[in-house]
Amino acid sequence: MSEYILEMKGISKEFTGVKALSDVNFKVKKGEIHCLIGENGAGKSTLMKVLSGVYPYGEYQGDIVYEGKVQQFNTINDSIKTGIVIIHQELALFPDLTVYENIFAGNEVKRGAFVDWNETIVQSKKLLEKVKLKVNPETLVKDLSVGKQQLVEIAKALSKDVKLLILDEPTAALNEDDSENLLNLLKDLKQQGITCIMISHKLKEVISIADKATVLRDGKTICTLDASEGPISENVIIMNMVGREIEDIYPKRPDKKIGEEILQLFNWSAYDVELGRHVVKNIDFHIKKGEIVGIAGLMGSGRTELALSIFGNPNAYKLQGELLLNGQPKKMPHTRDAIKAGIAYVTEDRKGNGLFLLQDIKNNITAANLKTISSSGVINENEEIKVAGEYRKSINIKASSLEQNVGNLSGGNQQKVSIGKWLFVGPKLLILDEPTRGIDVGAKFEIYTIMNKLIKEGLSIIMISSELGEVLGMSDRIYVMGEGEIKGELAIEEATQEKIMQLATQ
Template sequence: MTTGIILEMKNITKTFPGVKALENVNLQVKEGEIHALMGENGAGKSTLMKVLSGVYPHGSYTGDILYKGQVCEFKDITQSEQLGIVIIHQELALIPQLSISENIFLGNEQSRRGIINWNDTIIKTRELLQTVGLNESPNTLISMLGVGKQQLVEIAKALSKKVKLLILDEPTAALNEEDSENLLNLLLEFKKQGISSIMISHKLNEITKVADSITILRDGKTIETLDMLKDNITEDRIIKGMVGRDLTQRYPVREPKIGGTIFEVKNWNVYHPTQQERKVIDDVNLRISKGEIVGIAGLMGAGRTELAMSIFGKSYGKRISGETILHGKRVQLNTINQAIDHGIAYVTEDRKHYGLILIDDIKRNITLTSLKKISRNLVVNDNQEIVEAESFRTKLNIKTPSVLQKTGNLSGGNQQKVVLSKWIFSEPEVLILDEPTRGIDVGAKYEIYTIINQLAMEGKGVLIISSELPELLGMCDRIYVMSEGRLTGEVSREDASQETLMKFMTKSRG
């Protein structure tokens, strides 16, 4: 078990233009422990880990890093890796076109006299894959693996660097329940081998399961460190530390006022974009009423995102057939512009790649879907654009000093609010929200749930796709369940339970 302190970060302060991201933060990690780092989006967790790993080099922050009792001044990530400190970022840093073995040893090639020894590379890759429990050929391309397996490749890559302190930033955010469970068990196994881990996560149940200690950050400051063995730590206790208040209701109360049907999809079939004999969506029928929040549950690969994207301007799939009906009339949604013009909005699960232009400012991201509302004769009215963006900043409580700030500088929760603002600005009648709270802390989740409820109260139809069953049960009036591209069940709020949904989610074609 623990023999001493492996890491100490003292009085770390880091400033970005207009924002103090970290202020005198302190962190202490014991040898051979799993230490959780928790806090709301924008609390400074990822920034602190980037300081530790050298992504933000010495000189760009103030304070001291002591690793195994020695003061460290990392100029880059290579220097921290040489000491066995390895960070796995939320966005995986793998190259899809290269094989597993090429990715694992990229920059750390097994070579003699400048020539790569492929035999050594393959043998060592096999050993590493066995250690992380991944049964794949070293020659398999990364593009052929699902997200769960890619996460294991990242961990194998960390092990190849003789890791002593493993940092994982939201490691299970994009994983299903089974893959998440495997990953947590792997961390417990590493702990037995004396490897220390720092884990950033918003999933309270996972943290309470594996963590020995929890350090909570709030607004760039250290609030407290909790010992999971000594203290009686509940999820509510952690939430109070994160948000500074008791959050008794995880889901805001709403009295549904459901009207007539707004939107219907009938006999919807979609084939894979490249494997055109493979049917991805099979004869799906669904409806959304005015003021109703409808959920779609399903395991990874069930076809939920594919269904949403195919409906939204046929942005996914080939040989799409079926009907889309708005207010009782059949409508053509063959392009994204047609979908927007008919009042359909789609908030993607991948906000960084498809939802936002991270290098552009907040105001431009918010107005992007409906520039015609703030322009005349093809010229954008800058003042009107700022006024509109400012109103969303206030209404949705986007934490930023200015709407002229780069969107990429915002925390995940605030980026999600910008995506929602963008689509609310287009004045949709139907909003499709794909994993709307993925990678977002409980405080920001509550705010986003409140926004969703408000949209329903205004008479919009809302469709939520979520991998978190408690979220669907807490928010939805009715839930559809998908498995292998088909709808296998439809459950009302009163009849819905995790067990019922799981039964339909695991129903196969047989």
């Protein structure tokens, strides 16, 4: 019998004339952790949807050979019956049901014609032990953190006697501790004989966990790197992903021109009435024209809350302290006041809060400033097309047309649309909250290049990021937050990852 549990041979897949996959070959050995990597739009998720039956037999060319047999999956249930389970980046749990109801949803434990709820709970407890999740199985899923919900998804997969587990960006929304716990769990599952395919943009995770890593680029197989033949290096991965070497992941800004202060906060605090506590406390902060100021800190440190308190206070915090804009005291009780004052905010949650996924590129780019392209309440469609086309060109949005739905774009291109939307309001201060979350290294480089271009044009940028390399690589100065307070300020010349973490964990 073959040593490979899976062989995908000559897989091709088209969407309305666009070739998403072209003659892809992909092989996975039994009991290995195999990472699938590539830029957004490289075809990774499409390939896994072909494998799992989301795209049924007949909608692609090529063969899926699983456990030595050619498979013809017509539905996702067909693949599940053979032991293939896929966990998508957007978790498919029912938030208002319990953990045990979610684990066995569609796969109920029955005694005769009826569901045996007692046995369901007993088996759920065993599965939760396997994934090292210490929660009461009667807990509602909506009351769990994202990291714990991810473990519930894996427990659900184990309930289906999974042999091949596919995880699409499993750590994208997790903090460092939850990510490490998940990666350790995958290693444990490997010891139990379960084969894993993991799609990830986080190259350090790939290097730490992968037995093999296959790189896709433009819908084609580029190479498979084998950790048993020598360490898999970040530079080699990047070179194969983007087709060129990126000697410096963070483009330099040789001609820094930093001007006068445009925003100052003195003793700034924000009290969350619902939580009954301060989320931002006693902040002293400033940013100058032409400057990128990084804000680092652990999850829950108050970084996003600080940004929102500046951007018109949409969460209705009780604010105290003084805010100066261009040296003058300023109150901005609504987001429209902040926009009018020249402040824009690109949210960390582009899919949930930043974009209209079912609308096209031009509608999204103009959404925050419709009055500019309207007359008597009627949108000038020709002007909308012109504006959107200019931003598409200037920030290199890759799409088939301006009429393409934003929900069908890659993560990197969605982020560019989100940035373009806020650039159209003509800001002087741009707040970027996790600007490269969930996008690949090539798209990150493009976002960084856009940031440098904007700074050169005279904008100022506040960048909130959980990636310490990004904070160090792009900032002129760094504030470190913890428990709603600024724990320290570092000049870029003195800043290191160790110093940032020491301040963040004080």
